[in-house]
Amino acid sequence: MNELSEPLRPKDCDEIIDDRTDGPKQIYINDEPVWVYCQFGIRSSYTVIQSRGSSDEESFAKSLEEYKKPFGKPGKGNNFWLGLDNMVALTANGSYNLLIELCCGGKLIEPQLFYENFKINPGPDYILSAVAKDRPSIGLDFYNTNSQKKDINAKFATYESMSEDER
Template sequence: MYLALKGSQLRFVIGLLISFQHVVTADYSSGASEFWCESTKPTRLVNIVYLKCLNEVPIYVDATVKPSDSSLPHQFNLTVKRVEKYSFLVEILRTDLDSGWENILLKINWKAYPPKEIKTCRQLYDFGYRRNGLYNIYLDGRTKWEVYCDLENHGGGWTVIQRNMDNRTDFDRNWLDYKTGFGNKLASFWIGLENIRALTKNGDNELRIDITTCDNTKIVAEYSNFMVGPESDRYRLNITGYQHQQGKLCDYGSPSGRWQCGSTGVSRTTCENNVQGCCFDSAASGKNRCFHTKDAMAWGNGSEFSTKDKRTNTCPNTMKAGWWFRYCTYSNLNGNYDPCKVGFNYAYWRNVSPVGLHEGLRFTEMKIR
């Protein structure tokens, strides 16, 4: 039966259904259908019904269309317009209106992915999601877990694991809190060491750290490899492949040799393109205009995580936070929220700062993919 909408509505044809196949696996529901279409109708809307009931609305449907006869030209684009619990709607658009045929048999192959198939924010991005916010993922394919996904920035697909942006969340916590997580995922929070372990144990993860300093300078540190060990090893930190915000690798030499900057009179262009990773600070003067984003995480690489009630040194008490401490200063992103305060109780992420090397930060965020 053929059906056409008139006026400003889309005109479409659903041809005689020739066949329909439906398969359900542990990961997705799939199927294929064939139908005739007429050359006089360039746009078709086809509603495909799942022949087997699904327990919930699929989070994503992947569908393709092509002529059943492979010798015929492939001249169709398909867009999934709506996904529901019992069916999904696709729009098929012809790209060649002068092909010479009157009727053609088309085949749609599709896969409907249930929400439990989503294990990372990267998968959400790959499935076309482009809005930051809270999403449910299923790391083990069974248990629902709410995470904050950054799907808009820096290539998308990031799972945010830490944010320190106000003083409403206390980071001076015990081991259990740091293990399980705390805070508000829409503001300041810590996702939990056990969750970070679950997200990174495959060993193929990158980490991005975004920092805003007292004078609103933006600092970015990226690492191509980030992983934490199991609780039996105190969630030991394994982090390598440091890059600064220009994207150049800086993972060479000793930590103290990674951010040496040039002499006086360094131009902005030279500074920003320096192979060692200089950043430019227009508020400073002379040689201070050229400074490096420090690879501050390097000082904690290989360290166990410590809290005030489970520690290898006094750093958690001094810094009022849990962290991978080797020295009490440098990278700590979980310290007290005191923007612009200075002193050894604060982080050390750049070699030159208008307020001091150890400075209270306005904003920090850690995210992985």
């Protein structure tokens, strides 16, 4: 096969060119097919790495080992997690921004939180790095007086790994 006839293997939703309707799409992370939910806008597209829906088919009460791999089903109203290892690989190969949308019952709750230079660093700590631009000191940039830290530049934590003060 020559270069022109090989099928496109998008690394994220922004690289999908044939069907730009919102919905579950297949992308390739480390040359492996992975299903994600893609949300397309006029100027950009979003590769959804986590969604919490009304469906409780999939619990987020998991161990760190379970968070390393994907779980759930991508889609609106579904619980879904891309997996820490996939997030590391995805964010290592490009410049990504993170948009957090909080919604309930299909209604967007303001404010949306936007971060630049989003990255999940490799394990064992899976440290999240990002820059809070538009609304510093809230969301991931909020300083928790109980834990004495912010989520930005903190290692990934599960409920079971957190102390009583951090919960």
